[in-house]
Amino acid sequence: MSTRLSLRVQEQIGRLTTSEQKLAQVILRDPAIIETHSATELARLADVSKATAARFFRTLGYSDFEEVKLQAREERNRTQPYSYAAGAGQHVALGRTIEEHMALEINNxxxxxxxxxxxxxxxxxxxxxxxxxxxxxxxxxxxxxxxxxxxxxxxxxxxxxxxxxxxxxxxxxxxxxxxxxxxxxxxxxxxxxxxxxxxxxxxxxxxxxxxxxxxxxxxxxxxxxxxxxxxxxxxxxxxxxxxxxxxxxxxxxxxxxxxxxxxxxxxxxxxxxxxxxxxxxx
Missing domain, CATH: 3.40.50.10490 (Glucose-6-phosphate isomerase like protein; domain 1)
Structure with missing residues (x-):
């Protein structure tokens, strides 16, 4: 999952177009989706065009979607989870890492x-x-x-x-x-x-x-x-x-x-x- 991506989305949410906000909501509901889906798949889930998806990530300051995925992988590799953990196959909806929580509060x-x-x-x-x-x-x-x-x-x-x-x-x-x-x-x-x-x-x-x-x-x-x-x-x-x-x-x-x-x-x-x-x- 990508804390920095989520923070950027929330910072820019008021400046996004209606179509870009639909994609933003998909990502905010499940930040981990960045690592499991392609940009085309994310666009399909949000019911927006591939061009909208590309523009969305550029608006957030990324050169392309690959930079977003790389950032997400780097964050996952260096963080440890809260004591709360889901069993095999379960989706963690509210569990967040200590680093994510700290980054969010410091940013605020x-x-x-x-x-x-x-x-x-x-x-x-x-x-x-x-x-x-x-x-x-x-x-x-x-x-x-x-x-x-x-x-x-x-x-x-x-x-x-x-x-x-x-x-x-x-x-x-x-x-x-x-x-x-x-x-x-x-x-x-x-x-x-x-x-x-x-x-x-x-x-x-x-x-x-x-x-x-x-x-x-x-x-x-x-x-x-x-x-x-x-x-x-x-x-x-x-x-x-x-x-x-x-x-x-x-x-x-x-x-x-x-x-x-x-x-x-x-x-x-x-x-x-x-x-x-x-x-x-x-």
Whole structure:
């Protein structure tokens, strides 16, 4: 199988033609197919022409299909599998090598932070500093991300809240928000129907919106957020990769703490003292 080929496909997927995307999906579903099929056979499986297949591999930066097969063989010869293994004749759908996993995550991190401009980071930190209150919006499968963000920033500053997660409803929480408050929204993966109305309400009430977004939600983020930071999350199979988004959230917290200095340090010390006191009382 070819990790580098899969990464190139996922990086270029938005720039491929409709016919090329059909071939891309065939390869992403089964990267090992590169070693077992010819370019003509791959074209047939994707129901595209041989010319489309040739153009597809050139678009990805290969001179021809033989270069792709050589790369796949080299990767297979130098990698060791995860402990998961299929029996004889079984197809491994989700098992990946350690090298493949590491390459994927490093690629996501590298692309995310290479594209993040220092001015964007500084603007985000200033927005967090200026906000009277900071809100996190849980959404979809990434509600845990908002919870983690709230816990992270509540150690550094007061008045950090989760929308719609307490005894009050989402509407009641939104009624407590106001101008200059900051709403941090993780737009990662499919979004529930409530997200767009909440973002619209935030814009109407002049809240500042900071979005941590993947490629799928980039247009939504740019429409409603004053600041939209794009995280790369290329993945194998159905499970998401949130490594770059989590690292970005931590970068925002560390940068904020470094920017405000003493108030963040004092709050951290206060929380540690309270934790110690509570432990003594038990």
């Amino acid at each position: 991190l590298s692309r995310t932070f290479e594209e993040l401009l220092p001015d964007t980071l500084r603007a985000a930190v200033r927005a967090i500093e200026a906000a009277p209150r900071m809100w996190f919006l849980p959404g979809g499968d990434h509600a845990w991300f908002a919870g983690y963000g709230r816990r992270l920033f509540s150690r550094l500053r007061p008045d950090v809240f989760l929308l719609g997660q307490g005894e009050q409803s989402l509407a009641e929480d939104l009624a407590m928000t106001g101008p200059r408050d900051l709403l941090l929204v993780p737009l990662l993966g499919p979004q529930p129907r409530t997200v767009r109305p909440v973002l619209s309400h935030a814009r109407t009430t002049r809240m500042a919106v900071l979005a941590i977004t993947d490629h799928l939600n980039l247009a939504l983020a740019r429409k409603y957020a004053a600041l939209a930071i794009h995280c790369h999350g290329a993945r194998f199979g159905p499970l998401p990769s949130d490594t770059s988004a989590l690292s970005l959230l931590r970068l925002l917290a560390v940068s904020y703490a470094g920017h405000v200095g003493e108030p963040a340090a004092t709050r951290l010390e206060l929380i540690d003292n309270i934790v110690e006191e509570l432990d003594l009382l038990e």
